[in-house]
Amino acid sequence: MKFARFEINGWQSYGVVDGDHLRVIQGDIFGTHHFTDARYPISSVKILPPTMPKSFWAVGLNYADHVAHQVENLDAGFVSEAQEFRPWQKGVSCIIGQGETIVLPKESDYVHYEGELVIVIGKPARRVTPEEAPHFIMGYTCANDVSSEGSWHDDPSNWRKKTSDTFGPVGPWIETDLDPQGVEIITRVNGKETDRGSTSGMTFNCYETVSRISEFVTLHPGDLILTGAPGAVEGMKDGDVVEVEIPEIGILRNNVIAESSV
Amino acid sequence: MKFARFEINGWQSYGVVDGDHLRVIQGDIFGTHHFTDARYPISSVKILPPTMPKSFWAVGLNYADHVAHQVENLDAGFVSEAQEFRPWQKGVSCIIGQGETIVLPKESDYVHYEGELVIVIGKPARRVTPEEAPHFIMGYTCANDVSSEGSWHDDPSNWRKKTSDTFGPVGPWIETDLDPQGVEIITRVNGKETDRGSTSGMTFNCYETVSRISEFVTLHPGDLILTGAPGAVEGMKDGDVVEVEIPEIGILRNNVIAESSV
Numbered sequence: 001m002k003f004a005r006f007e008i009n010g011w012q013s014y015g016v017v018d019g020d021h022l023r024v025i026q027g028d029i030f031g032t033h034h035f036t037d038a039r040y041p042i043s044s045v046k047i048l049p050p051t052m053p054k055s056f057w058a059v060g061l062n063y064a065d066h067v068a069h070q071v072e073n074l075d076a077g078f079v080s081e082a083q084e085f086r087p088w089q090k091g092v093s094c095i096i097g098q099g100e101t102i103v104l105p106k107e108s109d110y111v112h113y114e115g116e117l118v119i120v121i122g123k124p125a126r127r128v129t130p131e132e133a134p135h136f137i138m139g140y141t142c143a144n145d146v147s148s149e150g151s152w153h154d155d156p157s158n159w160r161k162k163t164s165d166t167f168g169p170v171g172p173w174i175e176t177d178l179d180p181q182g183v184e185i186i187t188r189v190n191g192k193e194t195d196r197g198s199t200s201g202m203t204f205n206c207y208e209t210v211s212r213i214s215e216f217v218t219l220h221p222g223d224l225i226l227t228g229a230p231g232a233v234e235g236m237k238d239g240d241v242v243e244v245e246i247p248e249i250g251i252l253r254n255n256v257i258a259e260s261s262v
Numbered sequence: 263m264k265f266a267r268f269e270i271n272g273w274q275s276y277g278v279v280d281g282d283h284l285r286v287i288q289g290d291i292f293g294t295h296h297f298t299d300a301r302y303p304i305s306s307v308k309i310l311p312p313t314m315p316k317s318f319w320a321v322g323l324n325y326a327d328h329v330a331h332q333v334e335n336l337d338a339g340f341v342s343e344a345q346e347f348r349p350w351q352k353g354v355s356c357i358i359g360q361g362e363t364i365v366l367p368k369e370s371d372y373v374h375y376e377g378e379l380v381i382v383i384g385k386p387a388r389r390v391t392p393e394e395a396p397h398f399i400m401g402y403t404c405a406n407d408v409s410s411e412g413s414w415h416d417d418p419s420n421w422r423k424k425t426s427d428t429f430g431p432v433g434p435w436i437e438t439d440l441d442p443q444g445v446e447i448i449t450r451v452n453g454k455e456t457d458r459g460s461t462s463g464m465t466f467n468c469y470e471t472v473s474r475i476s477e478f479v480t481l482h483p484g485d486l487i488l489t490g491a492p493g494a495v496e497g498m499k500d501g502d503v504v505e506v507e508i509p510e511i512g513i514l515r516n517n518v519i520a521e522s523s524v
Binding site: 054055086087088089091092093094105107126155156157158159160163164165213215216217218219220 | 316317348349350351353354355356367369388417418419420421422425426427475477478479480481482
């Protein structure tokens with residue numbers, strides 16, 4: 001099932017995708033809930049980010065082909081880091097949803113997309129094994145891990161490089177029935193495919209990722225974990241439309257605007 | 263005034279400190295609110311972390327004397343980073359309040375305290391100048407930026423080193439009337455003073471800190487910013503009681519337990 005968070009007439013709710021409609025969910029999607037008979041056409045609502053997490057984690061350099069691309073284009077120092085599990089926090093304040101606009105900061109000279117699969121946590125998780133991890137995952141969504149690798153490339157905590165406002169598009173919704181280990185991630189800029197990769201190339205798969213973070217940090221219902229970008233990435237410019245598609249989930253689509261042009 | 267968040271009989275509220283009582287606040291402390299006539303003895307309530315922030319920021323290596331201490335004890339590589347403004351996100355999942363217990367992870371071989379002044383954001387802030395910053399700050403509280411510098415010393419995003427569960431004691435409450443630039447921070451272990459420093463030694467003061475983060479990231483009401491530890495730090499062990507006191511604010515007190523002893 002696909003669970004979407006949406007707003008209509010100033011009212012927010014979750015709904016389950018049913019063709020081109022959303023069927024309203026009553027209750028807590030992480031606890032007791034049921035599907036009502038109320039429906040809205042998807043085209044009539046504003047789709048919101050699928051959760052407002054307490055924590056927004058990311059796993060960097062999680063695909064060998066992406067590491068190779070980054071080494072070639074940026075800095076060989078990346079290589080030594082790529083064998084270790086090194087998650088970081090993207091910061092919830094940069095989260096935007098389907099259809100919202102990515103703003104390129106006026107101080108930044110190069111901003112690129114990174115299409116990624118996102119884990120959505122369903123239950124509090126601490127010290128769970130990889131085998132137990134699926135029981136703590138509610139589902140999966142798509143993200144664009146927007147990153148400025150230009151003059152901010154050497155930004156140790158990623159704070160400007162990856163957490164500037166609007167750098168966290170997530171959505172459009174949560175797919176609860178997905179085997180995450182062999183799905184394709186397709187990115188498009190202005191309708192043209194620019195990258196295609198498979199989650200089978202992950203160094204640390206989704207279950208290992210949840211297990212390893214939970215060794216030290218409690219994960220909470222609604223927490224989101226970006227699992228890294230496969231393959232190559234390209235810069236974005238004012239006026240672009242960027243799509244991240246995982247066919248089993250849906251298409252996350254965002255416009256790009258340069259702050260300097262506002 | 264001192265604004266405390268507290269719980270009694272399963273009910274949570276804010277109150278203003280009035281001697282040894284809390285006077286209940288009705289409404290939104292970041293918006294419209296008023297003081298009621300209801301009072302509780304402070305000793306009868308559970309003091310909670312003063313806010314549950316969207317974002318929990320920290321500024322590392324913000325005092326020259328602390329950098330000198332770290333260089334001497336750990337790794338000279340710190341020095342080159344200390345001149346730049348490099349905030350990072352501590353992660354809200356590690357926040358605990360007054361009287362809660364710091365747990366030393368069984369995998370960690372050395373965990374130390376860091377007594378710090380904390381900025382509490384009062385209004386949404388984006389691209390504010392240092393001169394405007396005080397209008398966006400609601401007040402200040404104390405924190406212990408618990409850190410594991412042993413085998414996790416070289417943990418680039420600080421994720422285990424500084425965001426493991428219980429590594430974020432904050433409190434006891436928010437002081438709204440404070441000039442943050444010349445207050446003392448005193449740390450004690452088991453009643454014995456182990457460090458004393460003044461916020462006048464900050465490299466990036468509170469107003470510059472708010473201004474610089476807000477250049478790229480929106481700060482929200484309730485967001486917390488740790489401003490760095492002055493001076494030396496020492497390890498903590500099972501059974502210790504650690505206090506961080508800023509006399510104008512109060513004393514944050516937490517017990518320490520080793521996970522391996524649980």
